[in-house]
Amino acid sequence: MNMHAQPANDTAATNLEDRLAEAARFVRMHAIASIYHAGSGHPGGAMSSADLFACLYGAEMNVWPRGIADPTRDRFVLSKGHAAPALYAVGAYYGFCDRKESLNLRKLHSPFQGHPHVLDLPWVETSTGSLGQGISVAIGMAIGLRLQNNPARVYTMLGDGELQEGEVWEAAMSAAHHKLGTLTAVIDYNKLQSDASNDVIMRLEPLADKWRAFGWDVQEIDGHDIAAILVALRHAGETAEPSVIIAHTIKGKGVPYMENIPTWHGSVKFTRQQADEALAALGASADEMKELLDV
Amino acid sequence: MSSPALIASNGDSLREAFGKALSAMADEFPKLVVLDADIAGGTGVHHFRKSHPGRFVQFGIAEQNMMAAAGGMAAVGLMPVVTTFAVFCLRAIEQARLSLCYARRNAKIVASHPGLDVGPDGGSAQALEDLACFRAIPGMTVISPADATEMALATRAILEFDGPVYMRTGRSPSPRLFGDDHVFRIGKGQIIRQGDDLTIIACGAEVARALAAADLLLRDGIQARVVNMATIKPIDAELVARCARETGAIVTAEDHNIHGGLGGAVAETLAATTPCPVEFVGVKDVFGASGEPEELAHHYEIAAPHIAAAAKRVLKRRRADARVKIK
Numbered sequence: 001m002n003m004h005a006q007p008a009n010d011t012a013a014t015n016l017e018d019r020l021a022e023a024a025r026f027v028r029m030h031a032i033a034s035i036y037h038a039g040s041g042h043p044g045g046a047m048s049s050a051d052l053f054a055c056l057y058g059a060e061m062n063v064w065p066r067g068i069a070d071p072t073r074d075r076f077v078l079s080k081g082h083a084a085p086a087l088y089a090v091g092a093y094y095g096f097c098d099r100k101e102s103l104n105l106r107k108l109h110s111p112f113q114g115h116p117h118v119l120d121l122p123w124v125e126t127s128t129g130s131l132g133q134g135i136s137v138a139i140g141m142a143i144g145l146r147l148q149n150n151p152a153r154v155y156t157m158l159g160d161g162e163l164q165e166g167e168v169w170e171a172a173m174s175a176a177h178h179k180l181g182t183l184t185a186v187i188d189y190n191k192l193q194s195d196a197s198n199d200v201i202m203r204l205e206p207l208a209d210k211w212r213a214f215g216w217d218v219q220e221i222d223g224h225d226i227a228a229i230l231v232a233l234r235h236a237g238e239t240a241e242p243s244v245i246i247a248h249t250i251k252g253k254g255v256p257y258m259e260n261i262p263t264w265h266g267s268v269k270f271t272r273q274q275a276d277e278a279l280a281a282l283g284a285s286a287d288e289m290k291e292l293l294d295v
Numbered sequence: 296m297s298s299p300a301l302i303a304s305n306g307d308s309l310r311e312a313f314g315k316a317l318s319a320m321a322d323e324f325p326k327l328v329v330l331d332a333d334i335a336g337g338t339g340v341h342h343f344r345k346s347h348p349g350r351f352v353q354f355g356i357a358e359q360n361m362m363a364a365a366g367g368m369a370a371v372g373l374m375p376v377v378t379t380f381a382v383f384c385l386r387a388i389e390q391a392r393l394s395l396c397y398a399r400r401n402a403k404i405v406a407s408h409p410g411l412d413v414g415p416d417g418g419s420a421q422a423l424e425d426l427a428c429f430r431a432i433p434g435m436t437v438i439s440p441a442d443a444t445e446m447a448l449a450t451r452a453i454l455e456f457d458g459p460v461y462m463r464t465g466r467s468p469s470p471r472l473f474g475d476d477h478v479f480r481i482g483k484g485q486i487i488r489q490g491d492d493l494t495i496i497a498c499g500a501e502v503a504r505a506l507a508a509a510d511l512l513l514r515d516g517i518q519a520r521v522v523n524m525a526t527i528k529p530i531d532a533e534l535v536a537r538c539a540r541e542t543g544a545i546v547t548a549e550d551h552n553i554h555g556g557l558g559g560a561v562a563e564t565l566a567a568t569t570p571c572p573v574e575f576v577g578v579k580d581v582f583g584a585s586g587e588p589e590e591l592a593h594h595y596e597i598a599a600p601h602i603a604a605a606a607k608r609v610l611k612r613r614r615a616d617a618r619v620k621i622k
Contacts, residue, residue: 071372118370118398126370127398130389133363137394140367140375143352147328147373167390170357174364177355 016059017226023054023093024226028254029282030089033292034105034112035268036275041105041114044265045159046086047258048190048223048249053090055229056155056186060237065095068123074152075125075141079134080159080188081115082267087124088112096123103295132165134158135185139171142180142242153237157186161193164202169214175242176215183242184233185216188223190251194266211244223247255281309465310407312443314339316450317376318346324454326374330354330361338378338407339464362387365402366394374401374454380413381406381422381463388428395459396434403453404429409439409463410550411583411591412500421583427555429461430528436481437528439463439549439557441502442472445525448479456481463499467588470503472523484531486538490518493606493613494538494545498524498557500588501548501576501597508548508602519606530560532568539569544609546574548602550592553577572612574605 027050035041057063061074078087085105092099097112104110111120115129125141128134138156145152162168175183189207191198198204211218217239221228229247236243251265252258255278270278272293279289317340321327328350335341335351344351352368354361358379365375377384384391384406395402406425413421430437436458440449446464453460472487484496488509497505502523509519520542522534539545545565547558558575565571578595592598 075371077367126366127393130393132359133366133390133394136360136363136390137367137370139360140364140369141371142367143364144328144368144371144373144375147350148371150371167357167359167363170355170360171364174354174357174360178352 020054020058020226023058023090024050025282026093027053027086027089029279029284029288029292030092030099030103031085032255032270032275032278034085034088034103036270036272036293037103037295038106039269040267041085042082042267043085044192044251044258045080045083045188045190046089047253047255048251049083049086049157049188050254051224051226052157052186052188052229052247053086055226055233057090057094059230060233061155062152065123068096072150072152075138075154077126077134077138077141077154077156078116078124078128079138079156080131080162081128081134083157083159083188084114084116087116091123097121100295103292131159131162132167135168135171138183139175139180142175142183143178146182153182153184155184155186157188159193160187160189160191160198160204161201163187163204163207172211172214172216179240180242181240184236185242185244187244187246188249189246190249192251192260192262192265196262208246211246215241217241217243218246219243220246220248223249224253307443307468307471309440309443309446309469310337310339312339312446313405313450313464314342316447318342320451320454321347321350324374326372327454328352328368328373328375330365330375330377332356332358332361332379332383334379337380338405340378358383358387359390362390363394366398366400369395369400369402370398374403376403376405378405378407380420381409381425382420384461385422385425385428391429391459391461392432396432399434400459401457403460403462405462405464407464408466410500411578411595411597412465412467412550412588413583414467414588414591415585417585418582423552423578423583424555425461425463426527426549426551426557427559430555430560434459435528436460436526438481438526439499440479440525441499441523442469444471444473444475444477445479448477449525452479452481465500469500472503472506479525482526482529482531484522484524484526484534486520487523488519488521490520491542492518493609494520494522494542495548495602495606496522496524496535496538496545496557496561497548498527500550504592504597504599505548505602507599508606511599511603512606517606517610524557527557527560530564532564535561535564536569539565539571544572544613546576546602546605546609548576548597550597551577553579572609572616574609576602576605
């Protein structure tokens with residue numbers, strides 16, 4: 001467990017699960033705020049993945065802001081690059097980037113591009129945004145670390161629609177073939193993709209069977225149950241095979257008017273009223289509202 | 296029962312020269328790892344697999360995953376060399392774009408079996424678009440050496456260079472053009488035959504044919520300068536402009552589509568600096584077909600006589616241009 005990455009101002013939260021829930025709440029609020037300021041962006045997947053991000057950065061991974069150049073740090077690759085607002089938000093919460101600067105999303109001269117770019121932000125580890133490549137990059141990292149006798153672990157997060165890319169299954173085959181026990185893939189399985197549900201666009205099920213058949217250790221969990229996420233990540237670290245955690249999530253989770261409503265799946269533009277309403281639903285205080293929306 | 300002869304082990308092919316050089320240099324480059332997609336016997340890296348098995352990583356017939364994984368290996372400090380056929384590099388070009396070039400990784404792509412030089416495997420296997428495609432990616436260096444001597448030097452040069460590189464080797468046995476004193480520098484072309492009537496700028500398998508064309512032209516009293524332009528990107532703009540100033544006419548020659556490759560790079564340079572008549576020798580925007588490389592070179596009009604004919608055309612155009620200017 002990583003004890004280094006603790007936010008400066010969460011003295012109210014005491015136990016780990018409460019702290020991570022608070023981190024996830026911040027991730028959701030910050031992602032909505034940055035997408036509101038940007039005038040475009042993908043809020044649905046940021047909401048569905050927030051609890052996973054909080055557990056990865058707040059507890060599981062051995063990585064912290066001052067150690068971002070440490071060769072033994074764990075690596076995280078956001079294969080579903082369009083969830084960048086959530087990655088920037090969790091980075092802001094744990095001190096990898098500035099909370100205010102990272103609200104400047106998708107703007108010219110901002111390092112917080114629409115999809116993560118490693119030359120702009122070294123802590124995002126690699127550049128993603130074209131679906132399917134991140135898991136391959138993570139595999140290359142895991143093989144490369146092992147070749148150098150480096151025990152660091154590698155984590156990657158994929159979207160469900162992303163699993164329709166053939167490269168993902170090339171990658172899945174190679175990770176099992178090379179016995180990459182240090183690799184953990186987390187799937188944000190919110191069942192909805194850009195145009196419609198996975199079932200309408202291209203069926204994924206039986207998804208767990210597919211990964212099992214490819215030689216992976218497979219766990220299925222509720223991706224909004226922090227305790228379950230922590231247990232699954234811990235187990236994934238103990239397998240000889242590469243591990244996949246299929247996290248069942250709700251697109252738009254935490255914002256009632258967004259949850260499972262198709263309009264909020266793709267890149268959208270928030271009105272001020274919608275942003276206010278979303279942050280209110282997430283329990284934002286007056287100060288948080290001001291800090292996030294009036295910049 | 297005896298095993299069938301492995302065509303890949305033919306002596307002086309550029310792929311074999313590359314594979315042997317890589318293996319010989321591996322100990323000097325401890326971060327070097329070689330990635331293969333089940334064609335090590337064809338790309339020449341079977342030498343490396345034998346000499347350095349612990350640094351040889353098999354990805355199976357899955358080039359997209361291999362290409363992006365190279366980005367991950369480079370991200371953790373290794374220097375990956377991705378090896379496959381040129382046509383399969385095209386399949387993984389978007390991975391090369393995002394995970395290698397956009398992320399500015401120190402990774403190398405070395406492609407065997409480029410162009411009509413592939414021969415009997417036919418049109419589906421003959422990559423005639425790779426120089427154009429890889430040249431269009433920001434930050435990518437593109438190299439096509441001309442003989443086995445230069446291939447060994449270029450192999451060292453790309454390993455010493457920090458940044459993504461796409462380098463062509465070659466399938467067929469190729470003539471030795473250069474001696475032990477040959478020098479290769481990324482981004483530098485060389486005049487390998489003097490002449491002042493026109494300049495033939497060639498790369499890869501076309502360099503030998505350009506030299507043969509210069510011999511043919513000499514019979515008609517035409518003194519052709521020949522430039523070996525092994526680096527297509529960044530092109531040696533200074534040398535291209537100088538040849539245009541000094542000879543006033545250019546022919547480009549490449550085993551590649553006439554669009555977007557060496558000819559494109561030379562023409563872009565000339566248009567911006569030293570406009571002069573140019574003729575392009577290459578495959579004329581069509582696909583290849585089965586046949587022996589020399590047969591194909593004649594069929595698709597990239598052999599020495601076709602380069603010589605292009606030289607005569609460009610000289611005729613230069614004279615016409617000169618008349619216009621006098622008026």
